[in-house]
Amino acid sequence: xxxxxxxxxxxxxxxxxxxLAGTLGLLRFPDLYCRLHxxxxxxxxxxxxxxxxxxIQADSWQVVIRxxxxxxxxxxxxxxxxxxxxxxxxxxGHQPWRH
Amino acid sequence: xxMALLYAGSGIILFSIGLHALLVRRHxxxxxxxxxxxxxxxxxxxxAMGARGDAGVADPVPQAMVLTGIVVSLxxxxxxxxxxxxxxxxxxxxxxxxxxxxAID
Amino acid sequence: MATxxxxxxxxxxxxxxxxxxxxxxxxxxxxxxxxxxxxxxxxGLLLSLAWVRLGAADVALAEAAIGAGIxxxxxxVGLGRLGSAERCRFTRVPLxxxxxxxxxxxxxxMIPSIxxxxxxxxxxxxDVAPGQxxxxxxxxxxxxxxxxxxxxxxxxxxxxxxxxxxxxxxxxITIWSLDQARPLVHEDEISPQLTGLARLLLPIVIIVAGFxxxxxxxxxxxxxxxxxxxxxxxxxxxxxxxxxPARRQRLSLRLLLTAGFWVFLLIAATTLLTSxxxxxxxxxxxxxxxxxxxxxxxxxxxTILAAVVVGGHPPDNLSVPEDDSSASPKKRRx
Numbered sequence: 425x426x427x428x429x430x431x432x433x434x435x436x437x438x439x440x441x442x443x444l445a446g447t448l449g450l451l452r453f454p455d456l457y458c459r460l461h462x463x464x465x466x467x468x469x470x471x472x473x474x475x476x477x478x479x480i481q482a483d484s485w486q487v488v489i490r491x492x493x494x495x496x497x498x499x500x501x502x503x504x505x506x507x508x509x510x511x512x513x514x515x516x517g518h519q520p521w522r523h
Numbered sequence: 524x525x526m527a528l529l530y531a532g533s534g535i536i537l538f539s540i541g542l543h544a545l546l547v548r549r550h551x552x553x554x555x556x557x558x559x560x561x562x563x564x565x566x567x568x569x570x571a572m573g574a575r576g577d578a579g580v581a582d583p584v585p586q587a588m589v590l591t592g593i594v595v596s597l598x599x600x601x602x603x604x605x606x607x608x609x610x611x612x613x614x615x616x617x618x619x620x621x622x623x624x625x626a627i628d
Numbered sequence: 629m630a631t632x633x634x635x636x637x638x639x640x641x642x643x644x645x646x647x648x649x650x651x652x653x654x655x656x657x658x659x660x661x662x663x664x665x666x667x668x669x670x671x672g673l674l675l676s677l678a679w680v681r682l683g684a685a686d687v688a689l690a691e692a693a694i695g696a697g698i699x700x701x702x703x704x705v706g707l708g709r710l711g712s713a714e715r716c717r718f719t720r721v722p723l724x725x726x727x728x729x730x731x732x733x734x735x736x737x738m739i740p741s742i743x744x745x746x747x748x749x750x751x752x753x754x755d756v757a758p759g760q761x762x763x764x765x766x767x768x769x770x771x772x773x774x775x776x777x778x779x780x781x782x783x784x785x786x787x788x789x790x791x792x793x794x795x796x797x798x799x800x801i802t803i804w805s806l807d808q809a810r811p812l813v814h815e816d817e818i819s820p821q822l823t824g825l826a827r828l829l830l831p832i833v834i835i836v837a838g839f840x841x842x843x844x845x846x847x848x849x850x851x852x853x854x855x856x857x858x859x860x861x862x863x864x865x866x867x868x869x870x871x872x873p874a875r876r877q878r879l880s881l882r883l884l885l886t887a888g889f890w891v892f893l894l895i896a897a898t899t900l901l902t903s904x905x906x907x908x909x910x911x912x913x914x915x916x917x918x919x920x921x922x923x924x925x926x927x928x929x930x931t932i933l934a935a936v937v938v939g940g941h942p943p944d945n946l947s948v949p950e951d952d953s954s955a956s957p958k959k960r961r962x
Contacts, residue, residue: 497832504825511819525755526641530682532747533645537652539743544656546735550714552661552706556668559699560652563675566687574682575757581683582759583776587785590777591792593690594852594929597699598799601936604706605803608939611710612807618716 435477442470455521534567661712672696772914809940833861855929888928
């Protein structure tokens with residue numbers, strides 16, 4: 425197999441624990457805010473690795489830039505949505521989890 | 524069984540699941556969700572029928588029909604929701620039940 | 629090696645289909661209506677992945693934008709207005725035993741038998757059937773578009789697309805005759821972060837929509853996908869508090885909404901008069917006509933889809949004032 429294919433496969437495998445961590449955080453964390461934290465950060469990082477893997481397979485510079493733009497947009501949108509959810513939860517009176 | 528027929532079978536299953544929920548659930552919004560799932564099942568059967576050709580690209584005619592179908596289905600989901608909101612506004616109800624229906628819940 | 633790839637794709641397909649079906653079951657069986665709507669949005673996104681697997685890229689774009697995105701927003705708006713409690717007004721009359729038995733029996737017999745019959749019909753179908761692909765590819769050069777689905781939509785089955793525009797307008801008229809538009813968000817609830825995001829995203833949305841529209845001539849894309857993207861941008865603007873100035877809510881708005889249909893109809897009428905068949909584009913003009921129709925259609929579709937989610941006519945119409953129509957839904961929501 426080509427080096428680029430190997431690198432792509434490696435990066436894709438590396439992104440899996442991030443997604444797993446995000447989902448685990450979604451299921452196991454005690455609080456809405458902690459879950460948002462886990463989901464947004466871990467999933468976006470995992471997505472970044474997936475995008476990196478795809479960039480290696482891309483045919484032209486156009487596709488590379490489009491992939492990068494997609495990732496940046498998802499970062500921005502994900503962060504804003506997490507903020508909106510947390511803001512609404514705080515307005516509704518959700519208290520952060522304490523020991 | 525080829526891939527396309529596998530997807531067609533799943534489309535049929537989705538249709539049946541949606542039909543079941545359409546008949547059994549009482550809340551109007553659930554019925555609308557069920558109708559949407561039925562629509563998705565039908566679209567899957569369409570595209571799967573079109574995907575039986577050579578590899579890669581599905582037959583463009585079913586694709587065009589499903590494209591039209593998705594847009595029209597959105598518009599009539601909207602009509603259904605506005606009707607449900609109107610019913611709720613006029614009667615205070617979110618279901619159309621007139622007797623104690625034996626719903627399988 | 630080839631069979632290994634085939635096995636892997638089969639496993640992927642099986643996982644995808646299993647997830648789709650179980651997600652559909654879960655969302656319809658869920659006790660929480662909000663969770664059901666959110667699962668529906670996720671279902672729509674997975675469905676667009678299924679379209680990609682089947683080779684239908686245009687449908688995948690449309691499903692992600694319209695089926696998951698706009699339908700999801702629409703359902704959330706409807707959920708907010710309806711509430712998830714099941715309320716009914718009529719007195720509950722208890723059923724007899726036979727009546728009570730009939731529904732599970734009918735459903736328990738009817739639905740599995742429908743499924744079984746349909747699945748058995750599948751076995752009669754051929755595994756490989758070329759379909760209309762060859763015919764479309766052969767006629768692609770004279771169609772005015774370089775992409776099969778766009779050619780079918782805008783030329784070979786242009787009549788269907790014209791009528792579809794009419795159906796969109798019909799849905800809009802129905803919605804407008806039912807209810808008055810209520811604001812989606814209150815003034816004091818608008819988040820500054822969302823405003824900032826909207827300021828960043830709206831120019832990008834417009835550019836990407838234009839790109840998708842342009843790309844429809846030679847790659848998956850086209851008027852519907854671009855219109856859906858634009859309508860998502862319009863809805864985003866509505867969510868941060870932008871409303872049309874009142875001066876533009878009368879004639880200009882209606883012109884914009886119906887422009888797509890009018891242009892298409894005009895072209896159909898012209899071609900009917902000049903050549904005897906509606907929508908038979910003259911060969912050198914075919915590409916230009918398709919582009920014109922798609923351009924106006926994108927703007928029209930964007931405004932129609934956004935208006936359809938807002939869910940009511942603009943508040944300057946003649947409307948019979950009901951018993952304080954903006955206050956009573958809130959009162960009755962209890």
